[in-house]
Amino acid sequence: MHELTGNREAVLEVLRQTVFHLGRDVTPAAKRIGMNKLGIKSEPMWTKQRDTTIDILQRAYEREQDKSMVLRAANFSAAPSESVVKDLYMPRDRTIAVFQAAMDEFLDIKLEKAKSSKKASKSKSSGKSVKDKTALTEEVDSGSVIEPNIELFFESSQSSMRKTKDFAGFEKYDNLDPGWIRVVWEKAKSLLRGKAKFIKHTNNTDFRFDVVDKPTVTIALVSDWGGGNDAAYAVAAQINARHPDHVIHLGDIYYAGTEIEINKRFLNLWNFWSTPATAGRSFALNSNHEMYGGGHGYFKTTIKALKQPASYFSLGNSHWRFIGLDTGYVDHDLNAEQLKWLDAQLTGSAKKILLSHHQPFSAFADGDPGAKLRARVQPLIDRIYGWFWGHEHLCVAYGKHLGIKGRCIGHGCIPYEVPNRSTSAIPVEWINDRKQPNGRGMHGFALLTLNAASLLVEYIDQDGTVAHNELF
DSSP states (O other): OOGGGGOHHHHHHHHHHHHHHHHHOOOHHHHHHHHHHHTOOSHHHHHHHHHHHHHHHHHHHHHHHHHHHHHHHTTOOOOOSTTBOTTSOOOSOHHHHHHHHHHHHHHHHHHHHHHHHHHHHHHHHHTOOTTOHHHHHHHHHTSOSSOOOGGGGBOOOSOSBOSSOOGGGTTOBOSBOHHHHHHHHHHHHHHHSOOOOOOOOSSTTTTEEEOOSSSEEEEEEEOSOBTOSHHHHHHHHHHHHHOOSEEEEOSOBTTTOOHHHHIIIIITTOOOOSSOOOTTTEEEOOOHHHHHTTTHHIIIIIHHHTTOOSSOEEEEOSSEEEEEOOOTTTTTSOOHHHHHHHHHHSOSSSEEEEEOSSOSOOSSSSSOTTHHHHHHHGGGGGGOOEEEEOSSSOEEEEOOBTTBEEEEEOOSSSOBOOOOOOOSSSOEEEEOOOBOTTSSBOOEEEEEEEETTEEEEEEEETTSOEEEEEEO
8 A cells, every 4th residue: 555545635636637637538549548448349338438437536536525625614634534544545435445446556567667677777787687686686675766656647758747837727747647547447447337246145054164173263353454564464474473273354455455456465465374275264254445346356356265155154163153244245234135144143052243344333433333234133132242343443342232242353454543532322341552653553453262162352463462351
């Protein structure tokens, strides 16, 4: 995740200029790229898809501008969502998330090309073969090749900034970089094609797994961890150090759960075992960020790589059963298929613990974002013992509320501020208020140890500290 894609002003300026230049449609090469990426053969269909895409992007830009006006009128700064720090732009807007994913992908391509070019140049000037990687790596990596900036998204010239003053600030930059056009139209497909197909059960016994057959079993739960940043790597190292029997991700691969993001920021770090993935060993839940890309990357790549049959599942033994739910396909809600299946899972003597990306309640979020989800499970609530979720980038152990033990573990990798103590009526037993040297909250995960009827939960930080533990 590049710093530039978390900068609100930069994202919106690139979006504004991109919409303007796509709307001109004066470059034959740009048109050919768009038609090729969208698989369009006819002129009328191109016109329709081009204008629909421009309209989607423009409306997203206007929504963000309207938000800014409201906040300024209320004398507030632009507030980020999901408890992220104020200097990280991450709105809950599908189009913006897809656009940020496109920006990140393009910057990766651009910087990698520049790095390769510099490596080849150094090799040529020194008379060394490019194959002599050892001799060149330190020289190339010792300093930045180019600094990510807005001008990279536009065709280079002697001066990317136009010297004349244009109407309303448009045409401030030259035409869009052809590479950027390719990425934009590739990502536009996810905005135009709708949601991926939902995989549903046939029988109520579908998608059920047993934990590994051992006296003591460990399960690592981590959430909001698909950032591929330093924090994600640090948390992954701590999970690896505990050698868990199962690992479950509660969702969010940033920015839009595209296939490239899934491979780079999730699967590349999901190396908790040296053997190939085995069904029932690890799982990943669907979430809002995965669905910003229509869920195509999640259903096509994530669950297939983990040998996971669907986006919901049940894992347990005679004492404990963990039931993973998809609250992303229908945002912050459950569809009818899952509800019927869930009802069938909540039988037997084992204590039932739900796992989801979204929260059923919160003492720190504005409003009541969990109301729909809570209403869905209300008829089943007396059969639910506990619930772990993410979404909010915090680590919180709630006091018993609505008859269940609720735990938020959304602090996997996204920078966040530790909030002040809640004044909500929802009881908070403990909140991880440990801070990093930079003053931001610690990242981490939960390690669950099952030993017959006993369940120990340890909340482990990125530095290996057990910040809190409890018998569940």
